[in-house]
Amino acid sequence: MSHDSLPVKRLADWDHERLRDLAAEHGTPLYVADLDRVAANYRRFADAFPDAHVMYAAKAHTGKAVLETLLDAGADIECAAWGELHRAMAAGADPNTLQYTAVNPPDADLDRAVELSEEAPGLTITGGARDTFDRLAERGYDGRVAIRVNPGIGTGHHEKVATGKDAKFGIPAEHVDEVAADVAERFDLVGIHAHIGSGVLNDSLDEHCRAVGRVADIARSAADAADTDLEFVDVGGGYGVPYREDEEPLDMPEVGERIREAVGDLDAQLKLEPGRYVVADAELILTEVNTVKEAPAATVVGVDASLATLIRPAMFDSYHPIRNVSAPDREPRPVSVGGPCCTSADVFCTDRPVAEPERGNLLAIGNAGAYGYELASQFHSQPRPAEVAVEGGEARVVRRRETLDDVTRVER
Numbered sequence: 001m002s003h004d005s006l007p008v009k010r011l012a013d014w015d016h017e018r019l020r021d022l023a024a025e026h027g028t029p030l031y032v033a034d035l036d037r038v039a040a041n042y043r044r045f046a047d048a049f050p051d052a053h054v055m056y057a058a059k060a061h062t063g064k065a066v067l068e069t070l071l072d073a074g075a076d077i078e079c080a081a082w083g084e085l086h087r088a089m090a091a092g093a094d095p096n097t098l099q100y101t102a103v104n105p106p107d108a109d110l111d112r113a114v115e116l117s118e119e120a121p122g123l124t125i126t127g128g129a130r131d132t133f134d135r136l137a138e139r140g141y142d143g144r145v146a147i148r149v150n151p152g153i154g155t156g157h158h159e160k161v162a163t164g165k166d167a168k169f170g171i172p173a174e175h176v177d178e179v180a181a182d183v184a185e186r187f188d189l190v191g192i193h194a195h196i197g198s199g200v201l202n203d204s205l206d207e208h209c210r211a212v213g214r215v216a217d218i219a220r221s222a223a224d225a226a227d228t229d230l231e232f233v234d235v236g237g238g239y240g241v242p243y244r245e246d247e248e249p250l251d252m253p254e255v256g257e258r259i260r261e262a263v264g265d266l267d268a269q270l271k272l273e274p275g276r277y278v279v280a281d282a283e284l285i286l287t288e289v290n291t292v293k294e295a296p297a298a299t300v301v302g303v304d305a306s307l308a309t310l311i312r313p314a315m316f317d318s319y320h321p322i323r324n325v326s327a328p329d330r331e332p333r334p335v336s337v338g339g340p341c342c343t344s345a346d347v348f349c350t351d352r353p354v355a356e357p358e359r360g361n362l363l364a365i366g367n368a369g370a371y372g373y374e375l376a377s378q379f380h381s382q383p384r385p386a387e388v389a390v391e392g393g394e395a396r397v398v399r400r401r402e403t404l405d406d407v408t409r410v411e412r
């Protein structure tokens with residue numbers, strides 16, 4: 001049965017027998033991606049913005065299988081580093097359709113992007129500091145650029161991702177007119193861009209829409225100041241998914257209308273760049289219980305996944321749903337679930353009711369598609385896990401499990 005029409009795919013919606021089979025065949029910890037769900041998420045988002053241009057923000061998950069799935073579904077790709085441009089092209093993206101958002105770009109990244117633009121004049125480079133434009137000009141670049149603006153207000157689920165508030169990103173609103181006039185003389189100024197935060201759900205939608213409205217105002221003013229017609233106004237990504245079981249998903253058709261309304265009349269195409277929304281609920285992690293310990297303060301459940309597998313709980317205090325897929329109907333009991341890393345940050349949950357886990361049980365950690373494998377590390381000399389993709393009922397390994405040789409390969 002397909003769950004692709006659901007606004008969110010929760011852990012209970014995954015085929016548990018299939019998950020148990022995949023863990024038995026490929027071992028744990030294991031990333032399992034549902035590529036049909038990735039395509040359905042993109043489609044649902046794009047359908048909510050019929051006259052807009054929707055790009056996938058690759059940094060949420062740059063796996064080749066995911067990029068190929070999205071290119072097949074008709075998405076263009078937004079990249080924030082040379083490595084992402086490289087991988088987007090390796091997955092089949094036409095470089096003329098790519099957008100490169102350069103945040104404090106290293107010289108090597110700018111060199112390569114400028115070189116790429118010689119064969120692919122359609123490439124758009126987005127700068128968020130005067131230095132970036134000066135450095136592009138020094139390289140003889142005079143092609144397509146967008147200006148990333150900082151509207152001075154932002155939304156998000158955690159202060160580290162509320163980028164609109166953060167001076168690191170974008171030209172301050174009060175400098176945009178002047179920068180736009182200057183940039184339009186030296187380059188082909190095609191757009192105004194902002195990415196205003198992350199994890200926007202129903203309770204932060206009003207605030208997000210206000211920020212989007214502000215970006216549209218900044219864009220209208222910049223177009224006047226530069227005396228130019230903009231091709232697009234890009235209001236970025238940031239659309240959230242419910243991580244907690246009691247959170248409601250965004251109603252995409254409503255979000256589409258609200259954003260349109262916030263933007264108002266625009267003499268340019270509206271662009272959006274969802275990352276998380278497209279991939280988050282399309283992937284989970286399977287992990288095996290190896291320890292159940294009764295301590296005075298808690299029942300501690302040890303698993304083979306760790307913060308090296310999924311760092312979001314340690315880094316952002318993120319909540320990820322956890323389900324016992326071996327015995328989902330057992331009586332729930334409050335447990336702390338943690339991995340093999342020697343730090344107290346290596347904990348996926350504390351005091352959370354989970355169907356009573358026993359040694360050997362398989363747990364699923366949900367919503368791991370966005371910033372999951374992408375932020376995985378080899379901390380504690382742990383080879384990174386394999387990733388299996390399910391598509392049209394077939395499963396295939398899209399990233400093999402690393403070995404210790406992979407961990408030591410760069411040592412000299």
Ligand SMILES: *Cc1c(COP(=O)(O)O)cnc(C)c1O
Nearest residue numbers: 057195198237238273274275276
């Ligand atoms: C990270 C990022 C996105 C996507 O953000 P999500 O919260 O994953 O939707 C979009 N645009 C830019 C420039 C980004 O850096």
